[in-house]
Amino acid sequence: MLELQLLLIFMIIGAIIAVKEKDLLSSVIAVGTVGLGLSLVFLILKAPDLAIVQLVVEILVIIILIRATIRRDLPFSTSGRWFFNTLVTFVFIGVFLVFIYLYIKDLPQFGQPIMKIAQRFIAEGLRETGATNLVSSVILDYRAYDTLGEATILFTAVMGVLAVMRKVGRKK
Amino acid sequence: MAKNQEGMTLIVKTITRLTVGLILLFGIYIVTHGHISPGGGFAGGAIIALSFIHIMLAFGKEVTFKKMNQSVMSFFESVGAIMFITFAILGIGSGYFFLNFMLKGKPFKLFSSGLIPLYNLAICLKVGAGLFIIFVILVLLKIPKKGGEK
Incomplete structure (x- = not known):
């Protein structure tokens, strides 16, 4: 399962780059790496149907994103209540993690029975x-x-x- | 060569002319073998839609609409939906909704497992036409720039 965790770390890094990048084309390409990593994850978890669908739909979505949205001059909002937004986000992530932990504790082992x-x-x-x-x-x-x-x-x-x-x- | 200035360069057009048929064939293979090997209607339909998107990116919209215009796309989408519902309703005749009433045949053969290949075909028509329509709408129709208050 080491390669699975490496792929997950790669996808998380790609998602962070996609959010933080100022250039729209680089951001879309980073989103594409996340999707291709997800396709490989499905392949490692032995679900080839899902891997095919994920790969194809990812390519379609990237083409639509590049052709349809990148040329528009989209408004960027970089100002705003930065501190308050970050605080609320972290609070919600914490609450979510606590409930997810309480829920996942009772589940059976991964793929076992x-x-x-x-x-x-x-x-x-x-x-x-x-x-x-x-x-x-x-x-x-x-x-x-x-x-x-x-x-x-x-x-x-x-x-x-x-x-x-x-x-x-x-x-x- | 110079008659069609729309689209990308000559290299892209030549490569597209060579590969787009293979992509279409691969999509058809994935659809028709959906009940034997991994794949199925959704993935195959998306690959078929991608082959038409490939033509459209390389050659521009006029060449594409000569091969596949809007009425053909809406016809295929409607035919997919109606086929799916019709096969489901035909099952009522011998039992219940979505009953697989045809002969099962031998496993691992192309003509086996009753209605499942026909369902795959219906889904493929629907998904391929639907995704291509979404692409065409999002690329061709543009939201006008905001000139003032609406």
């Missing part, structure tokens, strides 16, 4: 659905309602983007 439902999927999935890719059999057969919701979300996203960016309804 296979849960009841997952055990049934592994044992009976191939016989019941005929698909050798278990992830595909779960998202398109056992949990197909999730996929229906995901398709609805994409449709709503397209309609929302079109409604925000179109020219017809905008007042001069």
Whole structure:
């Protein structure tokens, strides 16, 4: 698990650089390194489906960020109540860490006991659905309602983007 | 050569002409083998959308819209959604919503596992068209500069 921790440290450093960098293009490239690191993490945790999706969507998002947003002169707000904001952020991080610790303490060890439902999927999935890719059999057969919701979300996203960016309804 | 000034340089256009078909084929492979090997409708649809984005970045918007204009994109997106819902509703005829009623076939074959490849195809059409529409909208339509108070 050493390589996993090294990758996580790399991603945290990339995220900090992305926040602190003044140049927008460098910042977007730093965000891209975080996403590619996440794809490698999925590959190490033996989830190739997620790794493929993460890699492809990351490339798409980086292209959209570079082409669509970088050329606009976006307003920067560097002034403001710096001390108060930092204090509130650290307080919320502390509260969150305490609750997360209380919650994670009771969880089972990482990947140790296979849960009841997952055990049934592994044992009976191939016989019941005929698909050798278990992830595909779960998202398109056992949990197909999730996929229906995901398709609805994409449709709503397209309609929302079109409604925000179109020219017809905008007042001069 | 000089007839199309839009887009990037000659090097990028030549390389794009060579690689974009391979990217499209890889997306189709990922979709059709989604029930056998890692992949599936979402990843394959995103790769297909990326191949069209590749054409658009290299050649500009006019060449792209000659291959894939707006009505085709909205047609594919609607067809994906309607296919998905239709296969789900067909399951009611022999049981319940989302029932996988077709024959399962042998494992590790391309035509196996009933309705799952068709679901993958529907998701692929929907995701590919949807992501490409989002890209086109965000790149082409621009928010006008603020001239004053609205």
